[in-house]
Amino acid sequence: MQKSHSEPIDSNITSGENKSFWVASAEPIVFNKLQQDIETDVLIVGGGIAGLTTAYCLVKAGRQVVLVEDGYVGSGETGRTTAHITYALDDRYFELEKIFGEEKARLAADSHMAALEWVGNTIMHENIECHFKRVDGYLFLHPTDKKESLEKEYAATQRAGLPTQMLAQIPSIAAEEGNSCIQFPQQGQFHIMKYLKGLSDAVIRMGGKIYTETKAEDITKEGATANGFEIKANHIVVATNTPINDRVTMHTKQWPYRTYVIAAKVPKGKLTYSLWWDTGDQESKWTSAPYHYVRLEEYDNEFDLLISGGEDHKTGQADDEHIPEEDRYINLIEWTKKRFPAMEEVAYKWSGQVMEPVDSMAFIGKNPGDDNIYIITGDSGNGMTHGTLGGIILTDIITGKENPWVDFYSPSRITLKTTGDYLHEVGNMVAQLVDWITPSDIKKAEELKPGEGGIISAGLKKIAAYRDEENNLHTCTAVCPHLGGILQWNAEEKSFDCPLHGSRFTTEGKVINGPAKSDLKKLEIKQDAEMH
Ligand SMILES: Cc1cc2nc3c(=O)[nH]c(=O)nc-3n(C[C@H](O)[C@H](O)[C@H](O)COP(=O)(O)OP(=O)(O)OC[C@H]3O[C@@H](n4cnc5c(N)ncnc54)[C@H](O)[C@@H]3O)c2cc1C
Ligand code: FES
Incomplete structure (x- = not known):
């Protein structure tokens, strides 16, 4: 199945001009193209973290699985992530309580904690060399946010059963002197492409099939076509980040945002491996307040990479704030330098797209109106855990196993209250048509x-x-x-x-x-x- 060396490999396959550090520092994960009709129990469309985790879980459960990916494994948004693996969600727990109630906010916490543990256990079980580390995470206030928000969030995380603590200082950020933060202990981080390679190898070893440069089209309950061949399947999982099997329904429930990343060298040992996030710009014109997210990654003998992200805007609308895409990096460098003065040369920069769901949580389950077509979407900035949960939940649905999170993540759920302003987003859409x-x-x-x-x-x-x-x-x-x-x-x-x-x-x-x-x-x- 692994692509024969006689075929050319285009290492530039990624969803934009800029290459992320992950894509630049790992071999492309390439398999043969589909070249014949095929039958399987489960067809998975999409080779990002969501599709690949689903393939791994199902093949481990003894199901026959074929995964098709139109680029290479990880060449979508997964290869452009920053790979914080965390239950510190990018929408606040006190907001989740308002939308879903306390009990369901606890489900959100439980499920993301379980996803983090699942990733750690799988890496250990499969012996995946992917720089996985357990690190503490720190949530601190954006200057536009109020002190009470942090206190409210701390109380909500405690009610959700999370082992958080309030700290009087933010570790490693002198520029935030005097500001407190919430500590989320023992979160995770890894090199995403090395992780995907480990999962792909395990899928193949257990008998699953992966085809790359294989684009699925005409998805129906019988299967799909790809590269002009027919794939017949009993179950079809659409893990294409944003569903391609549905024209309207799901696309009125989530909004695309562009987000930016820089990776700068920092001398080894200057900073402790950790995750840092601010609470986001409360004065932003966007419904999803753009926030900063920062971590470290191993680079070479002398340096680590400080990977800093943020400066989000709605896709295609950077100019509405009079800050073109290229200036977003300048702002990001300035923000990061101020807080982490040890940072040196910027070695990589890239951007990517996240889907922000109307009520903050991903959509995982049966596609509305379908019995054997399933979707994983609405990942938000928490796609490492949401994508992992996608695999866990869909495997339980397909294999008929009880799972406590099925209704909570259902794409057909009706949410009566939402974060931010639904009408604001709809108004924005109408404005685009102008x-x-x-x-x-x-x-x-x-x-x-x-x-x-x-x-x-x-x-x-x-x-x-x-x-x-x-x-x-x-x-x-x-x-x-x-x-x-x-x-x-x-x-x-x-x-x-x-x-x-x-x-x-x-x-x-x-x-x-x-x-x-x-x-x-x-x-x-x-x-x-x-x-x-
Ligand atoms: C800059 C950035 C930083 C982020 N940081 C974090 C973070 O720190 N922590 C976190 O949890 N999340 C983070 N996220 C979010 C997370 O990376 C994503 O949510 C996640 O990687 C999405 O995974 P996916 O499998 O759903 O999608 P993708 O990785 O996009 O996978 C979908 C795949 O489907 C393929 N595909 C599409 N159409 C077809 C077709 N017709 N046939 C075959 N294949 C098809 C695509 O080529 C693609 O590879 C970040 C995202 C970005 C952009
Ligand atoms: S993505 Fe829906 S109109 Fe362009």
Whole structure:
């Protein structure tokens, strides 16, 4: 099954122009492409942490499993993570209590604690070399947040049964002198690509099959097609980060956000391995308050890497705050340097996309209206634990085992109260549709230098244009094939991003992220800005 060495491997397969440290520091995880019709008990679509954990759990439970991945294993958002493995959720426990009540907030805590333990035990059981460490995590106030929020959160974590403590100081951050924090003891961190390699090896060893560069299409209750071949299955798990089997239902329950990461060298021993998070900018225009998340990772004999993330915005809407994508890194470096002055040269930078669910918790279970099609989505900034829970919960559903979290994570759940403002997000979506009639960012394709892209208006048409390094112009429709959103140019990851539900396309119009299933339609232009 492992790809034969005679076939070329494109180590650039990832969902953006910038390579994460994880992808850059590990061999691509590549298998053969599907080249024949096939039958299986369970078909899993998507080779990120959610799909691969599901494959591992099911094959371990004795089920016949085929996993298909249209890139390589980990080439989606999993390869762009920062891999904090934690039950300190990125929405507060006191908010979860408001939405779901105390009992269910405890379910959230229990399930994430279990996911963290599951990861640790699996790494030990499978002997996976992935730099896994148990480290303490510290949640501290963003300057815009109130002291009472931290106290409220501490009380809520205690009610949820978590072994948290309030500390008078934030370890290792002198710039936050005098500020207290909540300590979450014994959380986890690892090198995600090395972890995925370990899980993939175990899946294959136990008899599962993985095909890469194999794109699933036409998903039905009978299975799917991929690379022109038929895959028949009794159960189909769609673990594509955002579901590609559903046109509308799930996409009104979650919103795409772009988030940024820098990784800077820091002399070994200067900082203790830990996780740090602030509570997020309470004055942000976005419903999900952008927060900072920081950790350390092994680098070489002299340095560790300080990996710092944040500066989020809704996908395709960076300019609404007048902070273009590239400036997000500048802000992130400034914020990190102030708090961790030992940091030196920035060695890596990358960004990725997270799906923020309307009520803060992931959607894991049967796809609404389907009996044998299952989804894992709405991972939020907690996809390491949510993805792991996806595997655990779906395996229990498929094998008919009781599981205490099935109803809580059900994609069909009805949530009466939500965090933030649901109407605010809907209003934002409607505002994006107005982009049909607003002036676009460039007037003519002639304005584009090699390596640049943009959206051009030509009469009533919108064109996604990109000029490659050889000066060839590529032009496609800028109308998203999902539900008609107007795409925006992402200069940092060199992609066309849809602000509505987060579909993304390469410079040549190939779909990278769903829910859109098809590529952008090519448009020919005779000369710059003259459209046909
Ligand atoms: C910058 C950043 C930092 C983050 N930090 C953290 C963190 O510290 N802790 C944490 O818990 N979470 C974090 N997250 C979130 C977490 O990384 C993600 O939620 C998680 O990796 C998503 O995993 P997934 O398996 O659902 O999706 P993906 O990894 O995106 O996997 C889905 C896969 O499906 C494939 N696919 C799509 N369509 C098809 C098709 N038609 N056929 C076949 N394959 C298909 C894609 O190629 C992709 O590989 C972060 C995310 C980002 C972007
Ligand atoms: S992703 Fe839904 S319209 Fe573009």
